[in-house]
Amino acid sequence: MATDGKSNLSFVLNKPLDVCFQDKPVPKINSPHDVLVAINYTGICGSDVHYWLHGAIGHFVVKDPMVLGHESAGTIVAVGDAVKTLSVGDRVALEPGYPCRRCVQCLSGHYNLCPDMKFAATPPYDGTLTGFWTAPADFCYKLPETVSLQEGALIEPLAVAVHITKQAKIQPGQTVVVMGAGPVGLLCAAVAKAYGAFKVVSVDIIPSKLEFAKSFAATHTYLSQRVSPEENARNIIAAADLGDGADAVIDASGAEPSIQAALHVVRQGGHYVQGGMGKDNITFPIMALCIKEVTASGSFRYGSGDYKLAIQLVEQGKVDVKKLVNGVVAFKDAEEAFKKVKEGEVIKILIAGPNEKVETSLDTTVDEKKLEEAKASGGSGCC
Numbered sequence: 001m002a003t004d005g006k007s008n009l010s011f012v013l014n015k016p017l018d019v020c021f022q023d024k025p026v027p028k029i030n031s032p033h034d035v036l037v038a039i040n041y042t043g044i045c046g047s048d049v050h051y052w053l054h055g056a057i058g059h060f061v062v063k064d065p066m067v068l069g070h071e072s073a074g075t076i077v078a079v080g081d082a083v084k085t086l087s088v089g090d091r092v093a094l095e096p097g098y099p100c101r102r103c104v105q106c107l108s109g110h111y112n113l114c115p116d117m118k119f120a121a122t123p124p125y126d127g128t129l130t131g132f133w134t135a136p137a138d139f140c141y142k143l144p145e146t147v148s149l150q151e152g153a154l155i156e157p158l159a160v161a162v163h164i165t166k167q168a169k170i171q172p173g174q175t176v177v178v179m180g181a182g183p184v185g186l187l188c189a190a191v192a193k194a195y196g197a198f199k200v201v202s203v204d205i206i207p208s209k210l211e212f213a214k215s216f217a218a219t220h221t222y223l224s225q226r227v228s229p230e231e232n233a234r235n236i237i238a239a240a241d242l243g244d245g246a247d248a249v250i251d252a253s254g255a256e257p258s259i260q261a262a263l264h265v266v267r268q269g270g271h272y273v274q275g276g277m278g279k280d281n282i283t284f285p286i287m288a289l290c291i292k293e294v295t296a297s298g299s300f301r302y303g304s305g306d307y308k309l310a311i312q313l314v315e316q317g318k319v320d321v322k323k324l325v326n327g328v329v330a331f332k333d334a335e336e337a338f339k340k341v342k343e344g345e346v347i348k349i350l351i352a353g354p355n356e357k358v359e360t361s362l363d364t365t366v367d368e369k370k371l372e373e374a375k376a377s378g379g380s381g382c383c
């Protein structure tokens with residue numbers, strides 16, 4: 001068997017800031033429709049960092065030890081008897097949430113809203129920072145030959161961006177403002193461009209993020225100021241010459257001032273999408289929403305077709321996800337990688353699977369002062 005002699009070492013969160021490595025049994029294929037995947041690479045998401053720091057996101061509370069990670073790509077090592085679409089050796093991007101397939105939401109095509117979703121590294125379900133993982137075959141997406149396994153690990157956040165940007169109903173030639181230039185905002189900007197947006201404005205409060213955004217996908221950038229949301233909105237419109245406002249505005253920050261400015265940037269009859277997660281309740285400019293007849297949507301994870309499109313965008317060179325990767329670390333350095341993400345100076349770090357031979361390509365020395373400052377400034381920006 002392809003797992004013989006291989007480690008199923010897993011990176012486990014016991015409680016906030018208390019992690020360990022555990023060698024768990026290799027999972028068994030329990031359904032003829034499932035496959036067994038050897039994990040090659042996993043990206044660290046803001047939600048993983050949030051669980052590591054706080055042990056909870058909203059009402060999802062880590063009560064028992066939980067394996068972290070959900071942005072993964074791997075190689076098929078065994079397939080169930082009924083699997084026709086994948087074979088041993090195929091390289092796949094993993095969609096990490098499995099819906100019930102029977103409820104009203106699933107049957108109406110919105111499986112991401114399934115109330116019984118089993119989502120990796122969302123308690124009580126273990127995540128993918130492990131050696132081997134079982135998944136339904138139809139939630140594993142074969143990577144084209146030209147797409148690497150490291151790019152495969154970036155398909156998950158790209159699928160989030162594909163879903164958010166679909167909600168914005170962007171038409172070719174339109175203008176789009178993306179609030180927040182973290183991984184999700186950067187990917188939304190790139191997807192908006194791929195959907196045909198003529199101008200894409202990235203907004204953030206950190207100059208270095210905007211410098212990167214300009215080199216990645218943004219046609220314009222704006223450094224948000226400590227002024228009123230209306231004034232920031234006027235400045236964004238002026239900076240990118242957006243006329244009566246942007247056709248679509250996406251929030252990928254979850255920050256209250258950014259959400260407020262967004263409603264003043266969007267044009268009459270435009271679209272607003274809430275992709276960022278933040279405080280449960282904020283002051284929201286309902287008059288702007290109302291009198292401009294803005295169409296506002298939420299966006300949660302990804303649904304039918306989003307992974308497929310994300311892979312196509314990478315395959316066709318429309319979104320260069322490699323540019324987001326600051327480095328790859330060996331599995332044993334997973335905790336250092338989390339600290340590095342929390343320091344706030346990297347975009348994406350990949351953790352190699354425990355059976356993957358990798359030379360660490362990232363300086364994992366952690367600047368404790370920067371880490372303390374980042375911790376003091378609040379959560380991961382996630383929830």
Ligand SMILES: NC(=O)c1ccc[n+]([C@@H]2O[C@H](COP(=O)([O-])OP(=O)(O)OC[C@H]3O[C@@H](n4cnc5c(N)ncnc54)[C@H](O)[C@@H]3O)[C@@H](O)[C@H]2O)c1
Pocket residue numbers: 045046160179180181182183184185203204205206209224252253254255256257258274275276277278299300301302380381382383
């Ligand atoms: N909807 C979903 O399914 C989904 C999935 C994944 C992540 N998310 C959420 O998307 C958001 C972005 O994720 P990420 O991984 O890029 O997070 P991130 O924390 O790396 O990025 C957030 C960015 O927003 C910027 N920001 C903060 N305040 C701002 C302000 N006032 N104006 C403009 N920018 C501001 C930050 O500097 C940062 O660059 C998070 O809130 C995350 O929880 C949502």
Ligand SMILES: OC[C@H](O)C(O)[C@@H](O)CO
Pocket residue numbers: 045047057122156157160301382
């Ligand atoms: O990309 C998926 C997200 O990280 C998750 O939905 C998380 O933020 C909430 O559980």
